[in-house]
Amino acid sequence: MESSPLLKHIDDEEEGNGDDQEALKEHPPLKEFKEGGWPLFVRESKKIWRVAGPITLNGFFSYALNSSIQIFAGHLSAVELSAVSTAFLVTTNFPTVVLIGLGSALDTLCGQAFGAGQVERLAVYMQLSLIILFLSALLMSPVYIFATPILRLLGQDKEIAVLAGKFSVRILPQLFAMAMTFPVQKYLQAQSKVSLLTCITFGGLLLHVGLLGMFVYVFDWGLNGAAAAYNLSSWAVSIAQLVYIIVWHNFAWTKFSLSSTLNEVWSFLKLSLASAMMFCMDGWNMMVMMVITGLLNNPAIAVGSLSICMNINIWINMLFFGINAASCVRVSNELGSGNAKAAKYSIFVIGLTSLAIAFPCLVTILVTRDYFPVLFASSEELQRAVADMAHLLMASVVLSSIQPIIIGASVGGGWQGIVAYINFLCYYILGIPLQFIMGFLLHWNAKGTWGGMLCGLLLQKLIVSAIVWKTNWKDEAIKASKRMQLWVEQKDTIDSQI
Known part of the structure; x- marks a missing residue:
């Protein structure tokens, strides 16, 4: 039996020809699925999970780095645990969101460059990102250095603020390790070469736990030892990743002219700032909700129940x-190679995959809503408050399942600026007032503040999903091709001048 034109396109793409692309450009996603059938869906899913699987594990291991410090600090004293948790909230969350946002410009540019076959362009983009992220880390250093007065200004307990400030200063080197880690990860991620990244991060986690045990318990260095372990393990991961791309991927620092550099920096910086705003609007939304919840009556129960639900979330x-990372890679790669409908079909498969992941999570929350709070709290009042918010946790999971579609389309296509404005409108113009109305005026307490935030999230998902649905993907592919063609013309001009 002869394979369908769509399946032939996928075969050609994997073999490197990609000559027969018209079949994929003439059908909407549902028809593509019907024509290509299960084999086409499976092949696209394999491409997605080739990136998604290792990156998911990498995320778990990275999150465990911070969690392990809090576990060790919790065995020192309650005050030191509070200090470490507070330090991470101010000195890690805030800069990490900014650096992730700035670095996500690489998802767009490196992904499109790799799809267009301009592999050497990835090195240029990575170098520019390293410069921008290191300068950004330097500009954000005062947040670490002046953490104590900042925390006191926010009304934090003096003893906790002083300890958190000292810990923050000591983990400042880790900020610059992040500035190196993100560009290297994006460089490899755009090429779907992420398996060893997970191994490196896991090795860093093992090193981190070993150093924590030695510095905290054997040498009895307390929080100073925890900070030293965090810095050493973070830099070990960053250096190992850099060595990996230099030795095994033959990475070389690219030379370019001053005029082309300035043009590239300006274009790259605009996209990086737009990306940072998009992610910051999203990331800070949760922090604002927690602050508002802390103003409610009986804040211990309100904040405690919300914190438990957020932890699970x-x-x-x-x-x-x-899935978010794979979505960025697949969409940007296909747009860079000019396969507009292939990018659209990839979003379709990603959406189905996300919903398939969300369904068992929803069932688990529904079945265990009266039981899982016991794992986090001994107070019966707090347990009841958490169980009473299970339906909001389920709604949050559903909205999270839509996020890969939005991230893939916006970052893969380079729409970060548009989504940043939408996030500001939905989260801060609508969501925050609704949090006050539902939390305070309607007396729904923590359910009200969370419900108000979810209303903003829902509107954002609806607006961006409508944009994705109405997008002319052929035009997006043309824009990506023009961006890559401009690089080729600049490179030819520079080469002719040498």
């Missing part, structure tokens, strides 16, 4: 973390 979101 974060772990579930880790399942979508790899």
Whole structure:
């Protein structure tokens, strides 16, 4: 039996020809699925999970780095645990969101460059990202250095603020390790070469736990030892990744002219800032909700129940973390290679995959809603409050399952600026007022603040999903091709001048 034109296109793409692309450009995703059938869906899924699987594990291991410090600190004293947790909230979450946002410009540019066959362009983009992220880390250093007065200004307990400030200063080197880690990860991620990244991060986690045990318990260095272990393990991961791309991927620092560098920096910086705003609008939304919840009556129960639900939500979101990354890679690769409908079909498969992941999570929450709170709290009042918010946790999981579609389309296509404005409108103009109305005026307490935030999330998902649905993907592929063609013309001009 002869294979369908769509299946032939996938075969050609994997073999490197890609000559027969018209078949994939003439059908909407549902018809593509009907024509290509299960084999086409499986092949696209394999491409997605080739990236998503290792990146998901990498996310779990990276999150465990921070969690392990809090576990060790919790065995020192309650005050030191609070200090470490507070330090991470101020000195790690805030800069990490900014660096992830700035670095996500590489998802767009490196992914499209790799799809267009301009592999040497990836090195240029990675170098520019390293420069921008290192400068950004330097500019954000005062947040670490002045953590104590910042925390005191926010009303934090003096003893906790002082300890958190000292710990923050000591983990400042880790900020610059992150600035190196993100560009290298994006460089490899755009090429779907992420398996060894997971091994390196896992090795860093083992090293981190070993150093924590030695510094905290054997040498009795307390939080100073925890900070030293965090810095050493973070830099070990960053250096190992850099050595990996230099030795095994023949990475070389690319030379380019001053005029082309300035043009590239300006274009790259605009996309990086747009990406940072998109991610910051999203990441800070959760922090604002926690602050508002802390103003409610009986804040211990309100914040405690919300924190438990958010903790579960974060772990579930880790399942979508790899899908988000794979979505960026697949969409940007296909747009860069000019395969508009292939990018659209990839989003279709990613959407189905996300919903398939969300379904068992929803069932688990529904079945265990009266039992899982016991794992996190001994207070019966707090347990009842958490169980009473299970339906909101389920709604949050459903909205999270839509996120890979939005991230893949916006980052893969380079729409970060548009989505940043939409995030600001939905989260801060609509969501925050609704949190006050539902939490305070309607007296729904923590359910009200979370419900208000979810309303903003829902509107954001609806607007961006409508944009994705209406997008002319052929035009997006043309834009990506023009961007890559401009690089070729600049390179030819520079080569002729040498």
